[in-house]
Amino acid sequence: MEKNMLSGPGAYLIGEEEKNEILDVLESGWLSRYGEKGNPRFKGKVPTFEKNFENYLGAKHSILVNGGTNALLICLEALGIGPGDEVIVPGFTFVASISSILYARAIPVIAEINESLTIDPDDIEKKITKRTKAIIPVHMIGNPCNMDKIMDIAKKHNLFVIEDTCQALGASYKNKKLGTYGHINAFSLNWYKTITTGDGGIVTTDDDSLYERAFGIHDQGHKPSRLGQEVGKRSIIGLNFRVNELTGAVAIAQLRKLDGIIKTLRNNKKKLKDLIELKKGVKFLPLNDKGEIATWLTFLFDNKDNAKDFATLLDGPTMYNTGWHNYNNMEHILSKKMPTKYGCPFDCNEYGKVVEYKQHMLPQTDNVLSRSVSISIGVVDSGMSALMDLSVLSTDEDIKRVANKINGALGKVLT
Structure with missing residues (x-):
């Protein structure tokens, strides 16, 4: 494969x-x-x-x-x-x-x-x-x-x-x-x-x-x-x-195979993190618990311009630009394009009020997503993260190569 x-x-x-x-x-x-x-x-x-x-x-x-x-x-x-x-x-x-x-x-x-x-x-x-x-x-x-x-x-x-x-x-x-x-x-x-x-x-x-x-x-x-x-x-x-x-x-x-997959991804993510030289202005994504499955490594920058520049150097998106994962990009949801024109949920006597969605209605979300960049560790998806040729099959040499590229990009963005 x-x-x-x-x-x-x-x-x-x-x-x-x-x-x-x-x-x-x-x-x-x-x-x-x-x-x-x-x-x-x-x-x-x-x-x-x-x-x-x-x-x-x-x-x-x-x-x-x-x-x-x-x-x-x-x-x-x-x-x-x-x-x-x-x-x-x-x-x-x-x-x-x-x-x-x-x-x-x-x-x-x-x-x-x-x-x-x-x-x-x-x-x-x-x-x-x-x-x-x-x-x-x-x-x-x-x-x-x-x-x-x-x-x-x-x-x-x-x-x-x-x-x-x-x-x-x-x-x-x-x-x-x-x-x-x-x-x-x-x-x-x-x-x-x-x-x-x-x-x-x-x-x-x-x-x-x-x-x-x-x-x-x-x-x-x-x-x-x-x-x-x-x-x-x-x-x-x-x-x-x-x-x-x-x-x-x-x-x-x-x-x-699930336990083996998760063990491999967690080990690979730890190896990668250990090789990365973080600088002032960026940190690893804070987690609510250590029990994540380690499919991505995410960086959170202090400002969105640095995040955008970092993503560009790695040929990937910021999390803001992840298509239908960001509410701002769900044009059919924002415009309420249900298959039928009348009836619930939007034309609904049971609800009884107008529902409005619009871009930029969640300023905190917009801010966090614009400052975040993910690197693929296990899920290889160009719409969600920078593809660095890492997967569940990656070797230690692959991880070192990716770490070097990330460190180079961080050095250029955060001088």
Whole structure:
């Protein structure tokens, strides 16, 4: 596998394990995630992955679904969030964190981030109204949010918490895995994530009722663990966010590699940091907890001009220029381009007031993003960071070469 392929770390390690799991399914001829008890052709890859993931994470329930965006939508729907409700979400996140709220016909209330590039708990408090139903803390670029403060706020105001762990699968906070703090939580297995099935997502929860609702939403109202067809047992109207056994097969193989990936990325990031000669005017991104997955190394400059010059020297963007991760660049969100002109969330009797989004409405977020520059360590994504040919396959020599280039750029910018 080439060292500079645009993808997450799991994609670099696709090999015999994934091939063998897939062949096991193909040779059986049974592709559906459901099969009859005792059928030797049914390999049960999807339920096997779900059980393995629950054990890995320390969660009671999980559902393998067809994308992180749909995982978020399922979480919102399972909580009964809809017209007239508000959900607080950060202004630095992938667009799906916001669009999923809109597709639940609720109103995203976009909040500031702080210097950790995660949602600012102080601004969460400011944004709460009588319509607020949930908070979505997004563990951006693998960095844990301040979950102690967020959970305290949620408890104080009787709010739900949905962790968006799409960019932080395998990370932890206070030695507890992310995706186990919220009432119900979402993960992604997209090509650019820690481990991958190409596309895919996971829903987790410890709540039995939420699990049953989420499972029904993901599959036409069916109850969990069904085998064969059911009649008269559906308790909720659902859609189809199922995956098939091939997705489950790849997910099983990738999950086995997750701890090794994270260990490698953390070691590589530490080696790189140890070689970098920081100067006055720049620091490493402050983290809420050491349990990050180390997919990026981020620099925070004192002023945006130095950050821009540094990014230019490394042929990368500042975090402000990361496309649909910065609310300022979400033109379809800012202009409220829902597929239908009338009805909730924006033309909504249940809400009853005009919603306005505009560029530069979050000055603290704009300031932090314009002063931040990331270097790819494990997720190789030119839209998010400077590509330095580092990946999960990098050697010590690769790391030294990148450190020298970074030190040279810092020397030119901060003289």
